[in-house]
Amino acid sequence: MNDSLRPDGKDADEPMLYGADYNPEQWPEPVWDDDVRLMREANVTTVSLGIFSWSRIQPAPDVWDFTWLDTVIGKLHAAGIGINLATATASPPPWVSVQHPDVLATDENGATYWHGSRQHYSPASPTYRRLAAELVRRLAERYAQHPAIVMWHVNNEYGCHLPAEYSSSAQKAFRDWLIRRYHSVEGLNEAWGTAFWSQRYGDWDQVMPPLKAPYSRNPAQLLDYQRFMSDMWLECYRAEYDIIRAAGATQPISTNMMGAFKPGNYADWAPYIDVITDDCYPDPGDPERPRNTAFQRDLVRSLKRGQPWLLMEQATDAVNWRPANLSKQPGQLAAETAQSVGRGADGIFYFQWRQSRAGSEKFHSAMLPHAGTRTRTWQEASTLGADLAALPELPPPGDDARVALVFDWENWWAIENPDHPTVLDYLALIREWYGALYRRGVSVDVVPPEKVDSRYRLAVAPFLYLLRDSGGPALTTFVEGGGVLLTGPFSDIVDGCDRFREGGYLTRLGPVLGVGLEDFRPLPPPARAHGADRAGEQVLDDDPVSPGAPAALAGFNGGEGVFGATYVAEALWADDADVLATFTTGPSKGRPALTRREHGQGQAWYIATMPDAAGLDAVTSRLLEASGVAGLDLPAGVEIARRAGIVTVINHGAEPATVTLEGTDLRTGTAFGTRELAPQQFAFVRTS
Numbered sequence: 225m226n227d228s229l230r231p232d233g234k235d236a237d238e239p240m241l242y243g244a245d246y247n248p249e250q251w252p253e254p255v256w257d258d259d260v261r262l263m264r265e266a267n268v269t270t271v272s273l274g275i276f277s278w279s280r281i282q283p284a285p286d287v288w289d290f291t292w293l294d295t296v297i298g299k300l301h302a303a304g305i306g307i308n309l310a311t312a313t314a315s316p317p318p319w320v321s322v323q324h325p326d327v328l329a330t331d332e333n334g335a336t337y338w339h340g341s342r343q344h345y346s347p348a349s350p351t352y353r354r355l356a357a358e359l360v361r362r363l364a365e366r367y368a369q370h371p372a373i374v375m376w377h378v379n380n381e382y383g384c385h386l387p388a389e390y391s392s393s394a395q396k397a398f399r400d401w402l403i404r405r406y407h408s409v410e411g412l413n414e415a416w417g418t419a420f421w422s423q424r425y426g427d428w429d430q431v432m433p434p435l436k437a438p439y440s441r442n443p444a445q446l447l448d449y450q451r452f453m454s455d456m457w458l459e460c461y462r463a464e465y466d467i468i469r470a471a472g473a474t475q476p477i478s479t480n481m482m483g484a485f486k487p488g489n490y491a492d493w494a495p496y497i498d499v500i501t502d503d504c505y506p507d508p509g510d511p512e513r514p515r516n517t518a519f520q521r522d523l524v525r526s527l528k529r530g531q532p533w534l535l536m537e538q539a540t541d542a543v544n545w546r547p548a549n550l551s552k553q554p555g556q557l558a559a560e561t562a563q564s565v566g567r568g569a570d571g572i573f574y575f576q577w578r579q580s581r582a583g584s585e586k587f588h589s590a591m592l593p594h595a596g597t598r599t600r601t602w603q604e605a606s607t608l609g610a611d612l613a614a615l616p617e618l619p620p621p622g623d624d625a626r627v628a629l630v631f632d633w634e635n636w637w638a639i640e641n642p643d644h645p646t647v648l649d650y651l652a653l654i655r656e657w658y659g660a661l662y663r664r665g666v667s668v669d670v671v672p673p674e675k676v677d678s679r680y681r682l683a684v685a686p687f688l689y690l691l692r693d694s695g696g697p698a699l700t701t702f703v704e705g706g707g708v709l710l711t712g713p714f715s716d717i718v719d720g721c722d723r724f725r726e727g728g729y730l731t732r733l734g735p736v737l738g739v740g741l742e743d744f745r746p747l748p749p750p751a752r753a754h755g756a757d758r759a760g761e762q763v764l765d766d767d768p769v770s771p772g773a774p775a776a777l778a779g780f781n782g783g784e785g786v787f788g789a790t791y792v793a794e795a796l797w798a799d800d801a802d803v804l805a806t807f808t809t810g811p812s813k814g815r816p817a818l819t820r821r822e823h824g825q826g827q828a829w830y831i832a833t834m835p836d837a838a839g840l841d842a843v844t845s846r847l848l849e850a851s852g853v854a855g856l857d858l859p860a861g862v863e864i865a866r867r868a869g870i871v872t873v874i875n876h877g878a879e880p881a882t883v884t885l886e887g888t889d890l891r892t893g894t895a896f897g898t899r900e901l902a903p904q905q906f907a908f909v910r911t912s
Contacts, residue, residue: 240612241534241571243305244591246271248296249280250580256296259578260303262592266602267609268305271577272536273297274363275310275380276342279317282359290366301372309373311363311464313356314380315342320355327352329389332436341584343385347456348397353463360464364471377536378464378479381503382457387487388449390433394456399428401452415721416444443641444722450637454489462496480536483520484651489633491672494527503537503575506560508550514863514876515659517560521567522658523631523670530623532570535561540574541589541601549587554600555904558608559874562906565612566865566872568621572612574605615890615908619868623679625667626853629658630685632672638690638722639714646746646791648714650687653791653834657684660844664855665864674698682708682851686831688715690722696732703736704824708851710843711737712830713792714744736828738801738821745793745811747775775810777817777839787839789817794832801830804846818843820850859883862901869912875901887911 243263248256263271274281274293282288300307320327321339329337329346337344345352367373406412409425418424423442425431434441434449465477476498481490483504494500502524506517524533540557542549552560561572579590591605636650661668661684669680673695676683683702688695688711696716703709716733718724725731729741775789786808793812798819805818812832819830827850835843848855856864861877870890875881884898887909896909 240565240615240618241270241306241573242609242612243268243270243571243577244272244574245275245537245576246273246296246300247276247576247578247580248273249277249292250582251578253292253295255578256299259592260299260305262597263300263305263577264303266591266606267613268577268591269613270306270308270374270571270573271300272308272310272377272573273300274312275377276312276315277310278312278315278359281312281363282317284319285323288362290362297367297370297372301370305372306374307372308375308377309363309367310377311356311360311379311468313359313378313460313464316345316352316355320345320352324351324355326391326393327355328391329386329394330391332388332390332434334390334435337386337389341385343383346389346391346393347382347453347460349391349393353460356460357463357467360467361471364468364473368468368471368473373473373475375475375499376468376473376477377501378461378468378477381480381482382461383453383485383487384482388453390435395433397456398433398449398452399431401455402431402448403428405448415723416442416448417721417723418442440643443638443643446641447634447638447722450487451489451634453487454492454633457488458493458496461493465496478534478536481524484523484631486633486636486651490524490527491633497528499531500524500527500533501536502533504535504564505537505539505543507546508542508552508556509548512655512659514563514861514874515662516655517563518567518662518863518865519655519658519670521564521569522668525568525621526669526671529669530620531568532620533568534571534573535564535569536571536573537575538564538573539589540591540605541593542587543589544585544587553904554604557604558611559876559904559906561608561612562872562874562908563863563865565618566867566870566874566908568867570618572608611891618870622866622868624866624868625669626679626681626851627661627666627668628676628680628683629654629661629668629670630673630676630683630688631670632688632690632695634692634720635688635690638718639687641722645714645744647749648687648791653687656834656840657686657844660840661855662863663841663858664844664848665858666848666853666855667866676702676707676709678702678705678707680707681853682847683710684847685709685711685715686834687713689717690720691716691718691732692720693732699733700736703826703828706825708827708829708847709736710829710831710847713794713832713834733828736821736823737819737830738799738823738828739816739819739830740797740799742795742797745795747789747791747793747810775812775833776808777805777833777835785838785842787842788836789833789839790836791834792832793817796830796832801828807832861903869910871909871911872906873901873909874906875903878903885909885911 318339327345327349478499478501480501506513542551576590578592580586593599716730775793777787793810795812796816798816801819801821803816807817817832821828859881862881863874865872880900882900885896889896890908
């Protein structure tokens with residue numbers, strides 16, 4: 225890697241990368257000089273170039289045109305603007321579909337996805353991979369040594385619009401993937417439990433993806449197909465990565481992720497990506513927007529703990545793809561940007577530089593809107609660029625979070641497959657637990673169970689339905705070494721193939737927890753539609769004998785009130801654990817609801833339900849106390865984020881809020897002290 229660049233593509237003395245996707249092919253050449261002039265005015269340091277340029281670079285099979293790209297790169301370089309050069313493989317041109325229909329993806333019914341949009345290709349298609357490789361090779365050989373290129377941008381948002389496809393190429397690749405995983409048909413039959421419903425396979429040619437079927441499909445097959453598709457996108461990325469490196473490129477290489485994007489197992493992808501880049505488009509109308517975006521930023525930061533990441537896409541104002549595309553409030557863009565910086569970002573980018581005048585995204589906001597430089601959007605984006613440029617160089621994010629929130633993609637896939645005791649929105653429930661920590665200003669890493677280690681004091685691992693053979697020992701070792709673990713409900717139920725282990729439930733963690741699980745005792749669905757984020761506020765009717773009486777947790781030790789329970793009220797046996805709370809109503813009335821057991825040098829807690837908002841806060845307070853992690857009493861709407869010795873404080877609320885911090889305001893050089901922050905106001909405070 226170039227010694228003058230940090231892993232995120234920044235020069236050692238450059239405080240912050242700032243820019244946008246730049247699509248000059250959408251505009252006539254005379255506009256390009258105006259673009260470069262305005263970029264300098266807006267304090268743009270870097271642009272992502274060529275993301276959807278395949279048809280311009282290669283307009284026909286044997287026709288290549290780099291002249292326009294040479295011109296654009298030259299203009300940007302002369303203006304001192306760095307380039308994150310894309311491989312342009314995200315959207316093959318129409319001639320590819322017409323001449324090579326085998327590149328096209330199909331749905332589970334066998335219907336073809338055609339060109340006219342984007343991401344219509346099969347990532348498993350050998351023809352697509354061959355054509356993409358030739359494009360990437362020519363780009364890399366031409367520009368690998370160009371001084372303007374500071375990063376490489378592989379493809380774009382893998383799987384965003386096509387999370388799964390079922391073409392003949394995918395079918396063959398899936399069989400090959402299964403052969404590598406299970407080695408024999410008998411190994412596959414055992415893993416998938418194909419004795420059920422006469423699904424036993426006698427030959428690999430009989431094995432298909434989970435195509436359209438009359439009823440429930442094999443859950444292990446569904447799980448493996450999600451693994452397979454995630455691996456296909458990663459294979460495409462790695463192939464392009466290798467071509468770029470073979471051409472002699474030393475710049476960092478990345479692909480833009482999308483936070484908690486279900487189809488892509490980013491925890492598996494992260495080791496192959498030089499710097500994590502993320503796209504984040506929070507809904508201005510979401511009442512939990514600050515919490516949800518903070519969760520996403522902590523998730524992507526945790527993929528490479530201790531290293532900076534880049535916010536590769538966000539909107540300057542409204543997007544174009546929601547039912548109601550709300551505008552951001554004045555100051556909200558800067559506040560959201562501060563949240564990213566405070567949680568480890570070393571670069572801020574937008575989609576896109578100049579608002580498109582045609583196409584599906586012509587109503588999507590940009591740094592330079594249709595209405596020009598008199599707009600609030602332009603003024604806020606330009607001012608923000610100047611403010612970021614004025615910041616001193618910030619330290620890396622650090623690796624000092626002492627709380628781990630367990631979030632696992634394979635578990636997400638398995639827990640949301642059909643035919644379970646109740647329907648669970650895994651992401652929404654994890655965000656609820658995250659929120660209880662977020663509201664206290666607690667630094668949190670978001671990691672899979674295998675990444676929970678001795679650096680943490682507290683690990684929260686609810687709804688860990690699928691627990692791999694490697695996950696159980698990691699959590700056990702954590703507790704034995706002095707950590708405090710909370711797990712449950714619906715945790716440690718199946719192995720990595722979505723099968724019950726011999727011995728029933730809690731076979732890996734039960735001895736540590738000191739509890740046994742008899743039954744799940746589901747509660748009637750919450751009143752809100754499935755998928756809502758605010759599960760703790762949902763009203764439910766769970767008592768089959770007395771309709772209208774909610775299940776509830778008893779107060780802890782009789783002193784903290786009674787709290788509502790949602791989703792399940794599991795029937796537990798407290799074999800070797802202290803009972804801290806019991807159910808007072810509902811199907812498990814009188815049974816343990818919250819338990820704790822001393823194990824080794826640590827503690828293992830189990831909660832048999834998803835508590836309501838008040839119960840969640842009460843449980844979290846007890847866990848922080850037990851683990852010795854300090855929380856804060858923050859005003860409503862105020863967020864605290866820590867980045868090594870820098871604290872970012874943001875008021876996301878609708879009213880002014882008073883905050884006290886000991887330290888120096890980085891932007892003014894004055895002591896912060898006690899200060900009133902207006903709505904959307906923020907500060908970076910050096911505390912050490």
